Amino acid sequence: MGNGVVVTDSGTDVKAQLRQRAQRAILTNALLRWESAVLIGLTLIGSAALGLATLVGALSWLWPAGGFAAGLVAWAAVFASSLTDEQDNARAVAIALRDRYSPKQLQSPKLRAQVDKALGYSDLLLRAVQGAREGILRDRLARAVEPVNDWVEAIYELASRVDSYALNKMIQQDIQSVPQDIADFKHRLDQENDPALRATMEKTIADKERQWEQLSQLHATMEKAEYQLESTLAMLGTIYAQLQAIDVQATERGRDEQLRQEINEQVQQLQDLRGAMDEVYTPRSERAG
Numbered sequence: 001m002g003n004g005v006v007v008t009d010s011g012t013d014v015k016a017q018l019r020q021r022a023q024r025a026i027l028t029n030a031l032l033r034w035e036s037a038v039l040i041g042l043t044l045i046g047s048a049a050l051g052l053a054t055l056v057g058a059l060s061w062l063w064p065a066g067g068f069a070a071g072l073v074a075w076a077a078v079f080a081s082s083l084t085d086e087q088d089n090a091r092a093v094a095i096a097l098r099d100r101y102s103p104k105q106l107q108s109p110k111l112r113a114q115v116d117k118a119l120g121y122s123d124l125l126l127r128a129v130q131g132a133r134e135g136i137l138r139d140r141l142a143r144a145v146e147p148v149n150d151w152v153e154a155i156y157e158l159a160s161r162v163d164s165y166a167l168n169k170m171i172q173q174d175i176q177s178v179p180q181d182i183a184d185f186k187h188r189l190d191q192e193n194d195p196a197l198r199a200t201m202e203k204t205i206a207d208k209e210r211q212w213e214q215l216s217q218l219h220a221t222m223e224k225a226e227y228q229l230e231s232t233l234a235m236l237g238t239i240y241a242q243l244q245a246i247d248v249q250a251t252e253r254g255r256d257e258q259l260r261q262e263i264n265e266q267v268q269q270l271q272d273l274r275g276a277m278d279e280v281y282t283p284r285s286e287r288a289g
Contacts, residue, residue, distance in 0.1 A: 043071025094123050097149060101156040107167055111159045114229050118155045121236040122148050128243050137248050144256040145243070147263045154270035155232060158225050161277050165222050175219060178212045218280045221273075228273055232266055239263060 050064035098119055103112040125145045132138040165171065182205060189201045239259060246255055 039071060039074050043068060043074075046071065094119075094126060097122060097152060101152055106159060106163045108163050111163050111229075114233060115156055115159050117233055118152050118236060121233075121240055122152050124240055125243060128240070137246075137251060140251040140256040141243065141246065144246075144259045145239075145263070147260065147267055150267045151232075151236070151263055151270070154267050154274065155229065157274055158229060158270055158277075161274070161281065162222055162225050162229070165218070165281060171215070171218070174211070175215050178208060178215060182208045182212060214280065221277050221280055225273055225277060228270065232270060235262075235266055 047064050047068040050059060050067045053059040054061050054064055101115060101119065103115040103119070106112045106115060125148055129138060129141045129145060132141050185201055185205045185208065189198060189205065192198050192201060239262065242255075242259060246259070250256070
């Protein structure tokens with residue numbers, strides 16, 4: 001069909017980009033938290049004051065040097081603790097996730113709401129893990145929900161394709177016009193006696209029918225994607241509810257691993273559907289790659 005809907009993926013390493021954004025967010029959070037700002041300010045002011053005292057001969061030069069070194073050590077301790085603060089890091093990762101998969105990039109209000117809901121569940125799952133008792137339970141729950149970022153990515157990628165498809169005016173026009181075109185050509189063929197014209201019209205009808213077959217497959221795939229988005233969001237809610245009920249005894253029975261497997265299955269289903277979508281349609285934004 002003349003719309004050029006089959007192209008190869010750009011091959012962008014989205015996961016690497018997300019990891020980089022999360023790492024930058026964690027570093028930025030560690031550098032800019034208020035404790036760091038206060039320590040830096042006190043260190044600079046104290047060092048300046050001690051330096052002035054040294055200039056007038058009231059103190060040895062060791063005092064400003066020692067004061068600056070002490071402030072630097074204190075700031076380094078706060079910075080290091082920030083890098084290992086699980087709750088702060090979880091928030092930083094959540095911010096990076098929302099930045100990369102922002103619902104605002106989608107045009108459809110329904111799809112924006114669905115992606116926003118997926119991100120909301122992701123936040124809730126992270127909070128639930130952080131709220132669990134420290135130790136083996138928290139570690140196992142963290143491992144169980146580890147693939148959730150992949151899940152959110154798959155939801156966003158699916159939603160972005162559905163969104164792009166709905167905005168493709170040429171395809172939407174073809175879906176409306178091609179069936180009527182086929183019917184019109186068949187009617188004209190029935191009334192045409194010239195062999196040369198009949199041959200041309202038969203070829204045109206065959207081309208149009210191939211185009212309609214492709215359009216029908218594309219439309220059916222997009223409808224399936226819309227239903228799958230609804231289903232996977234319901235599953236996200238179910239996973240969140242189930243996570244609340246897991247205790248140490250449940251993890252010993254392997255319930256956490258079952259949850260992880262269920263999440264991985266959802267991710268795989270969405271990725272398989274995305275692959276099927278890419279066989280018939282890829283958004284324009286990815287064609288340039």
